[in-house]
């Protein structure tokens with residue numbers, strides 16, 4: 233562990249000196265460069281113009297000899313298993329390597345197949361001889377409004393290189409290949425998030441956590457017993473009512489799609505960067521799916537109008553090397569809209585539902601208006617920051633988290 237800890241410190245020092253840090257790959261890309269920070273003479277908008285489709289590289293980038301590209305059909309049970317296992321063993325871990333995201337197969341099928349998706353954007357690298365999947369990166373199409381213009385872009389996610397193939401500069405090749413395939417569909421921008429600092433974040437957000445099962449969170453080292461706090465006092469502090477308190481609070485259903493679309497479109501229009509939701513988008517991204525996405529709304533008992541909405545997605549983490557627990561059941565706040573029910577009360581009902589469904593922790597970023605409820609509902613600030621990025625699109629000033637209306641998975 234001590235070597236790892238030293239590596240982590242070195243990494244942290246490097247990151248903190250990020251201005252001196254050489255980004256040999258990212259310096260070649262059409263993204264905001266650190267050297268340009270503060271240069272308000274640079275125009276807002278696309279950095280490079282589209283190239284004619286005939287001039288886009290028609291063949292995949294070269295991989296080192298033992299490897300080959302594979303387009304992953306996430307609908308195939310076998311391929312989905314391979315992707316699931318690569319991520320379950322090699323995807324994002326916390327800085328102390330105590331937890332690793334454990335995206336489920338049904339979550340991956342949801343996350344990667346929105347209306348109009350491209351299978352060619354689900355890109356794997358495998359070993360020619362053994363056919364073993366050793367790397368992965370994905371894109372999905374999205375319509376994102378940025379500074380009052382709607383841009384068709386790719387949302388890039390699930391970039392993963394097997395632990396044994398790290399620091400071999402495979403990631404830049406993966407990124408260039410997904411870029412090439414997005415260009416072939418005549419799209420020229422992308423949005424992505426990462427826990428690491430790269431050229432150049434458009435916003436940097438903070439994770440907050442609300443304990444639902446404090447005893448387990450303390451046992452596994454996710455959180456620590458507060459000073460002058462006993463375990464029983466801590467359990468009492470986070471106790472929640474047995475049932476939700478808002479009249480008309482219920483699960484979203486398919487017939488609610490038009491009303492929820494109106495509600496969320498209106499709400500997201502207040503943010504500088506936000507998805508351009510239509511009914512297709514709402515039907516895919518917000519209709520409940522067991523163990524993947526939960527969404528609730530408030531239907532006024534008097535007028536039957538839909539006045540409020542809240543949602544969270546399910547992303548468990550593997551607990552690495554603990555004898556009593558193997559999985560942390562985490563809910564991540566997704567999109568929430570309050571027009572009649574106070575946001576505090578709406579989100580408290582979301583916490584109550586999450587507790588009823590045996591989640592251990594409820595996570596939220598400080599985006600949108602989440603700051604209204606974070607402290608009040610006993611969320612604590614986490615150590616994880618999430619940086620938001622746009623590819624080939626310059627925004628003159630970095631955004632405050634409260635100007636962001638976009639949550640990626």
Ligand SMILES: CCCCCCCCCCCCCC(=O)SCCNC(=O)CCNC(=O)[C@H](O)C(C)(C)COP(=O)(O)OP(=O)(O)OC[C@H]1O[C@@H](n2cnc3c(N)ncnc32)[C@H](O)[C@@H]1OP(=O)(O)O
Pocket residue numbers: 254255256257258259322323324325386388389390391392393394397398399400401402403404407410411414415419420421422423424425426427428430623624
């Ligand atoms: C128009 C369409 C455009 C579409 C594309 C838009 C861009 C999409 C961009 C991707 C969005 C992904 C969104 C998510 O999925 S974020 C989640 C990323 N995945 C993980 O953290 C899982 C665990 N880690 C790994 O699997 C590997 O460490 C990865 C694969 C992350 C790097 O592999 P490795 O550790 O073996 O390194 P390398 O030697 O191959 O390459 C080193 C180069 O890679 C740059 N690097 C490191 N981490 C990231 C990162 N998270 N985003 C972008 N770049 C990253 C790094 O700065 C350096 O470049 P430079 O500093 O020298 O310049």
Ligand SMILES: CNCCCN(C)c1ncc(F)c(N2CC(C(=O)NCc3cnc4ccccn34)C2)n1
Pocket residue numbers: 324325326327331332333389390425426427439547549564595614615616617618640641
């Ligand atoms: C590219 N998609 C971005 C979203 C992926 N997401 C959800 C994410 N990206 C970076 C983070 F920093 C993060 N955090 C949630 C907070 C947290 O829970 N920290 C303790 C912890 C428990 N399990 C894990 C697994 C990995 C990392 C930290 N973990 C920090 N979440």
